[in-house]
Every structure is written in C-alpha cells, then in structure tokens.
Amino acid sequence: xxxxxxxxxxxxxxxxxxxxxxxxxxxxxxxxxxxxxxxxxxxxxxxxxxxxxxxxxxxxxxxxxxxxxxxxxxxxxxxxxxxxxxxxxxxxxxxxxxxxxxxxxxxxxxxxxxxxxxxxxxxxxxxxxxxxxxxxxxxxxxxxxxxxxxxxxxxxxxxxxxxxxxxxxxxxxxxxxxxxxxxxxxxxxxxxxxxxxxxxxxxxxxxxxxxxxxxxxxxxxxxxxxxxxxxxxxxxxxxxxxxxxxxxxxxxxxxxxxxxxxxxxxxxxxxxxxxxxxxxxxxxxxxxxxxxxxxxxxxxxxxxxxxxxxxxxxxxxxxxxxxxxxxxxxxxxxxxxxxxxxxxxxxxxxxxxxxxxxxxxxxxxxxxxxxxxxxxxxxxxxxxxxxxxxxxxxxxxxxxxxxxxxxxxxxxxxxxxxxxxxxxxxxxxxxxxxxxxxxxxxxxxxxxxxxxxxxxxxxxxxxxxxxxxxxxxxxxxxxxxxxxxxxxxxxxxxxxxxxxxxxxxxxxxxxxxxxxxxxxxxxxxxxxxxxxxxxxxxxxxxxxxxxxxxxxxxxxxxxxxxxxxxxxxxxxxxxxxxxxxxxxxxxxxxxxxxxxxxxxxxxxxxxxxxxxxxxxxxxxxxxxxxxxxxxxxxxxxxxxxxxxxxxxxxxxxxxxxxxxxxxxxxxxxxxxxxxxxxxxxxxxxxxxxxxxxxxxxxxxxxxxxxxxxxxxxxxxxxxxxxxxxxxxxxxxxxxxxxxxxxxxxxxxxxxxxxxxxxxxxxxxxxxxxxxxxxx
Amino acid sequence: xxxxxxxxxxxxxxxxxxxxxxxxxxxxxxxxxxxxxxxxxxxxxxxxxxxxxxxxxxxxxxxxxxxxxxxxxxxxxxxxxxxxxxxxxxxxxxxxxxxxxxxxxxxxxxxxxxxxxxxxxxxxxxxxxxxxxxxxxxxxxxxxxxxxxxxxxxxxxx
Numbered sequence: 001x002x003x004x005x006x007x008x009x010x011x012x013x014x015x016x017x018x019x020x021x022x023x024x025x026x027x028x029x030x031x032x033x034x035x036x037x038x039x040x041x042x043x044x045x046x047x048x049x050x051x052x053x054x055x056x057x058x059x060x061x062x063x064x065x066x067x068x069x070x071x072x073x074x075x076x077x078x079x080x081x082x083x084x085x086x087x088x089x090x091x092x093x094x095x096x097x098x099x100x101x102x103x104x105x106x107x108x109x110x111x112x113x114x115x116x117x118x119x120x121x122x123x124x125x126x127x128x129x130x131x132x133x134x135x136x137x138x139x140x141x142x143x144x145x146x147x148x149x150x151x152x153x154x155x156x157x158x159x160x161x162x163x164x165x166x167x168x169x170x171x172x173x174x175x176x177x178x179x180x181x182x183x184x185x186x187x188x189x190x191x192x193x194x195x196x197x198x199x200x201x202x203x204x205x206x207x208x209x210x211x212x213x214x215x216x217x218x219x220x221x222x223x224x225x226x227x228x229x230x231x232x233x234x235x236x237x238x239x240x241x242x243x244x245x246x247x248x249x250x251x252x253x254x255x256x257x258x259x260x261x262x263x264x265x266x267x268x269x270x271x272x273x274x275x276x277x278x279x280x281x282x283x284x285x286x287x288x289x290x291x292x293x294x295x296x297x298x299x300x301x302x303x304x305x306x307x308x309x310x311x312x313x314x315x316x317x318x319x320x321x322x323x324x325x326x327x328x329x330x331x332x333x334x335x336x337x338x339x340x341x342x343x344x345x346x347x348x349x350x351x352x353x354x355x356x357x358x359x360x361x362x363x364x365x366x367x368x369x370x371x372x373x374x375x376x377x378x379x380x381x382x383x384x385x386x387x388x389x390x391x392x393x394x395x396x397x398x399x400x401x402x403x404x405x406x407x408x409x410x411x412x413x414x415x416x417x418x419x420x421x422x423x424x425x426x427x428x429x430x431x432x433x434x435x436x437x438x439x440x441x442x443x444x445x446x447x448x449x450x451x452x453x454x455x456x457x458x459x460x461x462x463x464x465x466x467x468x469x470x471x472x473x474x475x476x477x478x479x480x481x482x483x484x485x486x487x488x489x490x491x492x493x494x495x496x497x498x499x500x501x502x503x504x505x506x507x508x509x510x511x512x513x514x515x516x517x518x519x520x521x522x523x524x525x526x527x528x529x530x531x532x533x534x535x536x537x538x539x540x541x542x543x544x545x546x547x548x549x550x551x552x553x554x555x556x557x558x559x560x561x562x563x564x565x566x567x568x569x570x571x572x573x574x575x576x577x578x579x580x581x582x583x584x585x586x587x588x589x590x591x592x593x594x595x596x597x598x599x600x601x602x603x604x605x606x607x608x609x610x611x612x613x614x615x616x617x618x619x620x621x622x623x624x625x626x627x628x629x630x631x632x633x634x635x636x637x638x639x640x641x642x643x644x645x646x647x648x649x650x651x652x653x654x655x656x657x658x659x660x661x662x663x664x665x666x667x668x669x670x671x672x673x674x675x676x677x678x679x680x681x682x683x684x685x686x687x688x689x690x691x692x693x694x695x696x697x698x699x700x701x702x703x704x705x706x707x708x709x710x711x712x713x714x715x716x717x718x719x720x721x722x723x724x725x726x727x728x729x730x731x732x733x734x735x736x737x738x739x740x741x742x743x744x745x746x747x748x749x750x751x752x753x754x755x756x757x758x759x760x761x762x763x764x765x766x767x768x769x770x771x772x773x774x775x
Numbered sequence: 776x777x778x779x780x781x782x783x784x785x786x787x788x789x790x791x792x793x794x795x796x797x798x799x800x801x802x803x804x805x806x807x808x809x810x811x812x813x814x815x816x817x818x819x820x821x822x823x824x825x826x827x828x829x830x831x832x833x834x835x836x837x838x839x840x841x842x843x844x845x846x847x848x849x850x851x852x853x854x855x856x857x858x859x860x861x862x863x864x865x866x867x868x869x870x871x872x873x874x875x876x877x878x879x880x881x882x883x884x885x886x887x888x889x890x891x892x893x894x895x896x897x898x899x900x901x902x903x904x905x906x907x908x909x910x911x912x913x914x915x916x917x918x919x920x921x922x923x924x925x926x927x928x929x930x931x932x933x
C-alpha cells in the first residue's frame with residue numbers, strides 16, 4: 001500500500017457515531033421478535049456443593065412459564081462447553097452448559113426458566129427448590145495447588161490442570177550462580193472483572209421449516225460462536241447464523257462461548273419460540289469470565305552495573321472451576337513475554353494452571369501480557385533501587401538494541417521491530433524528567449509522599465500467525481466489493497465493538513481509490529454476509545483485519561487497472577491511477593476514465609476475457625505477531641492523612657507503528673490506561689474463604705469514574721511493523737499493559753522512605769495509609 | 776393491579792397501564808420502544824440509564840414508571856431537534872467521546888444537566904459532573920473534551 005497518504009493518517013470523525021449518539025443503534029437487548037420468550041438462569045449460591053435434588057415442579061406450574069430445564073434435561077442433547085487445551089500435560093475437566101452433579105462456583109448455572117416475560121421467568125425461578133450438600137471451597141490458589149482443601153475435579157490431582165514451561169531452566173540457574181546481585185519478590189496480579197458497560201446477552205431464533213438457527217449475541221467472535229453452536233447442538237454449520245449486533249464493549253470477556261448462549265439456542269429450538277437473555281450486572285460479575293488471577297514469584301539476576309543476566313519466575317494461575325475457550329492459554333502468553341523489552345540472555349518461566357471454586361479466568365485486555373509486564377517492570381525497579389541506579393538508565397542499559405530486530409527472545413518469540421530508546425527519550429522529554437525528579441526529591445525532603453514511576457514495555461499482539469496461535473488460526477478475511485454505481489462495501493471478518501474499523505477501513509479504501517469517504521461502507525458481525533473471520537481481540541482488528549483488506553484492495557486494483565486499460569485502449573503497464581482517475585502514461589491531457597466509470601463497466605458491457613463484477617475476498621495470514629512498545633512515566637502524590645492518591649502527571653509514549661486514524665489510536669490508549677490504572681488502584685475481585693463472591697455488584701467492585709482517573713498526555717514514535725502491508729502494530733491493549741506497573745512503581749517510589757518494597761494491588765488508600773503510618 | 780399513567784416523552788404524550796413494580800427504564804425501553812436508554816448495572820452505579828425528568832437528570836433504573844406520572848421526560852432520542860444534532864451530540868462526535876457507545880446516551884444526558892447548571896465548566900467540574908456515569912472504553916478524557924466542545928458552541932450560539 002505504500003506510504004500513509006490521503007485519508008489514511010487523518011483524524012476523521014467516526015462513521016459509527018451518528019447512530020450511537022442519537023440512541024438509534026441496536027444492541028442485543030434492543031431486539032424484539034414476534035412471540036419472544038425470556039430466559040432466567042438460576043445460579044448456585046454455593047462455591048462447591050453436591051446437587052442432591054432439584055425440584056422444578058412448582059416453577060413449571062407457574063403461569064406464563066414455558067419450560068424449566070436442568071442439567072439432566074440437556075444430558076446427551078448438547079455437547080460439552082468448548083475449551084482449547086494448552087500444554088502437553090493439560091487436562092480439561094468435563095464442563096456441561098448446565099451442571100448436574102455438583103456446583104463448582106458461585107454463579108454457576110443450575111437451571112433455566114423460559115417464560116413469556118422477564119419478570120415471570122425470574123419469579124418462577126424462585127420456586128425451584130435445590131438441595132445442596134455443601135463441600136469445602138477451594139479458594140486460595142497456592143493451597144489449591146497442594147490439593148487443599150479438596151479437589152475441584154476428581155482426576156485432576158493437586159488441582160493442577162497443567163504445568164507450562166518457557167525458556168531454559170539450566171541456563172537460567174547458571175546465570176543466577178554467577179550474578180553479583182539477586183532480587184526476589186512475590187507479585188499478585190489480582191483477579192479482575194472486565195466489566196464492559198453492556199453485559200452479555202443473546203436472542204436465539206429458530207426458523208421452523210428451515211431447521212435453521214439464528215443467534216443474536218453480544219460477542220467478539222461471531223464465526224467461532226457459529227461453529228461452536230453447530231458442534232455442541234448438532235446443527236449443520238451452514239444452518240447456523242450468528243449476528244453480533246452493536247456490542248457495548250468486550251475487552252476479551254466476550255471472546256468466548258458461554259453456557260447461556262448454548263442453552264438459549266437449545267431452548268429456542270425446543271420451544272419453537274425466540275428466547276432472549278440479558279444478564280444483570282451481578283450475574284455478570286459472578287459468571288462472566290474474570291481476568292488475570294496470577295501470582296508470580298520472580299527472581300532477577302544482575303551485575304552491580306545493572307546488566308540483567310537472567311530472570312526466573314514460578315507462577316500460579318487461578319483457572320477457576322472450569323476451562324472456558326482460552327482459559328488454558330492465558331498464562332502461556334505471560335511466559336512468552338517473560339523478558340519484556342530487555343535483552344536478557346537467560347530466562348525461565350514455569351506456571352501451574354490451578355483449578356479453584358471460582359468462575360473461569362480467560363482473556364481480559366492484555367490477556368497474560370499485563371502479568372508479565374507487571375512483574376518485569378516492578379522487579380527492574382526493585383533491582384534499580386537495590387543497586388542505586390536510576391530507573392530510566394537501568395532500562396536503557398538493558399533494552400534490546402534497535403539493530404537487533406527481528407529479535408529472538410529466550411522464551412520463544414521473535415519481536416518484529418523496535419526502537420525502544422527513542423520512545424524512552426521522548427517520554428523523558430515530555431515528562432520533564434530531571435525537573436520532576438528534583439520536585440519529587442524536594443517534596444519527599446519536606447515529608448510529603450511523592451513518587452515517580454516508569455514502565456517500558458514491549459507486548460505481543462496482532463494475533464497472530466496461525467502456527468503460533470493456540471486456536472490454530474490467526475488469519476483474517478476481508479471482502480471488498482464495488483457496487484454498480486461506484487460505491488464500495490467492505491465485509492470484514494473482524495468484529496469491532498468500539499474500535500472504529502467502520503471508519504478506519506473506509507479511510508483505507510477511500511484513500512486507495514480516491515473515493516469520497518462517504519462512498520465506502522464497512523460491514524461486520526454477521527456470519528451470513530462475511531467470510532469466516534476470527535473476530536476482534538488481541539489487538540488484531542487493524543493489524544490482521546486491515547491487512548486482509550489491503551490484500552483485497554490490491555486484487556481489486558489489479559482488475560480495475562485491467563478494465564481501465566481496455567477502456568483507454570492502452571496496455572496495463574501504461575495505465576496510471578491517481579486521485580480517482582486512470583490516464584495513459586505520457587498522454588497528458590488525453591483520455592481518462594474515473595474509477596466509477598471503470599466499476600460501471602465491470603457490470604455493464606464487460607470486456608471479453610475479463611470476468612464481470614469487481615470484488616475480491618482475501619485472507620491475510622500474518623507471518624508473525626506484532627510488537628508495540630513504549631515508555632510510560634507518571635508522578636503521583638499520596639496524601640499522608642488519607643492515603644488518597646493524586647496524579648501529578650501521566651505521560652504515555654507508545655509506538656504502534658503506522659497509524660491509520662490517530663484519533664482512534666489515542667482513544668484506544670486512553671481506554672487502555674483507564675483499565676491498567678484501575679488494576680493498580682481500584683479493582684479487585686474478592687472471594688471469601690467460603691468461595692462467596694464478596695465483590696458482587698458495582699458498589700463493591702470499583703470500576704473507576706471520571707474523578708478517579710487523571711488527565712493523560714500522549715506521545716508516539718513510529719517504527720513500522722514489517723508484518724503487514726500497512727506497517728501497523730495494533731494498539732488495543734498496550735495502554736493497559738504499560739500503565740499498571742508504571743503507577744505502582746510511582747507509588748512505591750513515593751513510599752520509598754518507609755522501606756516497604758511491595759504492596760499487593762490494588763493500592764487502595766487504606767493500604768497506603770497503613771504503610772505510611774506503620775500500622 | 777396495574778396503574779394508569781400519563782407522561783410526555785420527547786414531546787409526545789403517552790397514556791399507558793403499568794404494573795407498580797415496572798422500572799421507568801423498562802417502561803421507556805419496552806413499552807415505548809425507546810431503546811436508546813440503556814441498562815448497565817443493578818445498583819444505580821453506572822448511569823447508562825440517565826434521562827431527564829422534569830428537567831432533572833435521574834437514573835431511570837432507580838425510578839418506577841408510576842413515579843413519572845404527569846412528568847416530562849427527555850431521552851437521547853429527543854435531543855436532536857428537527858434532525859439537527861444537539862451541541863453535546865456534535866461534541867461527542869467531533870472529539871471521539873465514545874467508542875462502543877453503550878454509556879453514551881446516559882453520559883450525554885448527564886452532561887446536559889451539568890451544562891444547564893454550569894455553562895462553562897472546568898475539566899475538574901466536568902469530571903465531577905459526570906462522576907455518576909461509568910465509561911469503560913474512553914478513559915473519560917475525550918468525554919471531557921466533548922463537553923468542553925459543547926460548552927463552547929452553546930455559548931457561541933447564545
């Protein structure tokens with residue numbers, strides 16, 4: 001595609017917005033069908049219990065109730081839930097959409113009521129009588145890994161579902177044996193609830209007479225969902241249609257196939273009526289997948305001059321009671337990024353994937369990489385403090401040098417491109433580092449608690465090369481079709497839910513063909529009009545989805561060129577295309593044809609030897625992942641009296657390669673920062689020792705509001721990625737990955753005079769206050 | 776059991792029979808098919824359901840439809856006049872103040888209340904003014920810019 005020009009690179013306002021800002025968009029719960037019924041799920045109040053009996057007779061008799069289903073009703077009629085295994089010794093325990101023998105987490109589905117209206121379904125569910133025999137709850141991950149207090153699943157000894165290893169244990173041990181300095185720390189990447197503002201929901205419609213299913217569902221993966229429905233409900237795949245309508249955020253939590261989707265589809269077929277389900281927030285916090293949940297014991301080996309020689313990590317990943325789609329794979333992504341932005345010669349990462357009586361963990365913005373960046377960026381600061389080195393200088397000293405790319409890491413990835421120094425330089429400049437350090441030092445001398453923290457990250461995204469993907473597929477599809485009257489339609493296999501590809505893809509096509517931006521429309525999310533796509537997650541929408549589009553653009557351009565040549569009676573090599581017009585080389589002021597005329601000719605009076613029509617469907621297989629990088633720096637003050645945190649400055653410099661729409665890129669960074677900072681300061685899923693979900697509503701689970709987040713100053717550098725034609729690296733998760741350790745590093749710097757080296761996240765005011773006051 | 780209520784929504788008057796337990800947000804969405812107002816939580820935290828009732832912003836998930844009897848409601852669908860976008864809608868569009876759009880209707884209605892009370896708010900005042908509306912996508916920075924944009928353009932019009 002060549003250099004970014006024309007509309008590409010411009011801050012065009014979004015095509016998506018007019019319908020969203022006027023309340024005219026259709027999210028899943030907005031759909032109404034004739035004769036629609038409603039599902040309400042009865043969920044377990046126990047973390048771990050045997051189901052002795054379920055009496056649904058009273059519920060079934062409630063007026064307006066169409067059906068009450070339990071696990072027994074689905075036995076033999078629906079397949080097990082889908083989970084991608086990872087690791088040679090990975091054991092995936094059975095996971096039914098509705099359990100029948102035991103409940104294994106608070107919120108697990110025990111029964112479903114389908115009724116004429118929402119309230120009736122809910123009222124009737126309260127008439128279901130479940131007899132439970134309570135069992136000990138497996139909550140603490142490290143205890144669970146010893147098999148304590150009990151096993152979550154028979155047949156999985158010590159509750160360890162898999163053990164994964166990355167790097168070289170022997171080489172790393174050797175590196176530690178020769179190190180001048182070793183620093184150790186335990187870090188807790190706490191469980192988080194992704195909390196998109198729109199919860200999960202679906203409407204299942206069964207077409208009688210066609211024996212076909214349509215599922216409208218708030219998902220990030222319509223085509224995968226279609227395949228999973230087909231397999232688990234034994235419906236031929238070509239008879240299943242999945243539609244992702246407007247989706248109100250996902251963040252990885254909707255990169256999944258949920259029991260509720262299977263059950264609603266099953267019920268719709270059984271009853272011959274559409275079935276709708278929309279979760280409440282409390283249901284969501286309990287039964288939508290959680291993110292993170294990883295404890296990392298980290299050791300770093302270095303020389304006194306700050307050269308890092310090796311890094312060694314033993315980790316415990318809290319899986320939950322069952323595996324959802326990518327649950328088994330998330331901790332692997334941590335292992336794969338265990339050396340971060342640094343040229344560390346020896347590394348070893350070992351993780352135990354541990355089963356507990358909680359809802360499954362799975363992909364949440366960053367998916368395994370925030371955990372890695374957190375422990376690396378934190379331990380690097382601890383090392384810097386130990387040897388008395390400046391946090392910027394220790395990073396610079398150990399960065400992968402820019403002439404070493406593509407760079408093969410000791411844990412198995414090859415980073416595409418990078419220039420970590422210039423991003424650090426820019427961040428230091430924007431932050432006014434020397435003066436800010438002086439300000440912080442002066443403040444601390446006065447007894448105030450002011451700190452500066454930094455994080456230099458590299459992260460793996462643009463998911464990904466099929467060979468490297470746990471799912472066996474990382475490619476993406478795009479169709480570009482010119483309509484007879486010269487408009488263009490893009491059909492993408494990506495499934496954006498706020499990322500803005502309806503705008504950025506239109507920018508790409510408009511630029512390449514010299515079209516008016518409004519003459520291009522982008523469609524996605526409906527399996528009936530898109531080629532198979534792998535959805536939107538892993539910062540892949542533009543890096544992979546856009547790359548597929550660039551291939552389709554290329555093919556269409558070739559054919560358009562051919563047609564233009566015939567129209568101009570010239571040879572293809574002599575045709576020049578510029579600003580929407582084809583002319584003949586060297587024949588200035590001579591005959592020209594517009595792209596619109598070429599398109600029309602493709603449909604009307606096509607030339608002999610040129611197939612009619614003008615469209616192309618292409619699939620892009622990335623040769624590698626992409627690796628955005630950057631440096632974030634912030635200054636924070638902690639109020640001694642209250643432990644409250646005040647941001648003095650937050651600077652983020654990110655390199656995401658070329659940018660198709662810088663406004664969209666900034667938006668992704670802002671949103672990423674918000675979630676990363678929230679992990680550092682506010683959010684935490686808490687289960688008590690009985691496995692009860694304590695943080696069950698937004699009153700207790702602190703999704704931050706506008707007052708609780710600072711103003712961000714953004715900068716960028718541009719190191720194009722060689723992986724795709726646009727040179728784009730992907731940006732969706734980078735902000736989240738970088739910000740968490742940046743903030744915690746700043747807070748620990750603010751508290752440096754207390755001698756405390758680490759505080760578990762979230763760094764709530766109470767914790768900070770206690771450290772300050774030694775209580 | 777049902778009660779008859781009459782209320783004006785976006786300039787149109789409706790008379791309907793409702794159960795006392797029916798939430799205003801459900802009434803708007805399901806009875807009147809005004810699905811622009813959204814539900815994002817069950818404890819009044821998130822503000823996605825924000826509408827104006829008799830000129831005051833309220834969380835319609837925390838009001839019963841019967842409480843709005845005799846009232847005047849403005850929802851997101853009623854902001855644009857004769858197809859012309861409200862300055863806040865323009866501002867959100869210009870400044871990329873939304874991504875997934877789910878919090879946006881409530882965010883805009885809360886912002887409208889804020890601007891009615893404080894036509895030229897500072898960044899701090901804007902953040903405080905929308906603290907009852909959660910957004911998971913934008914990190915709020917461009918929402919602040921969107922409100923500032925609207926404030927500037929509303930003032931210019933006056």
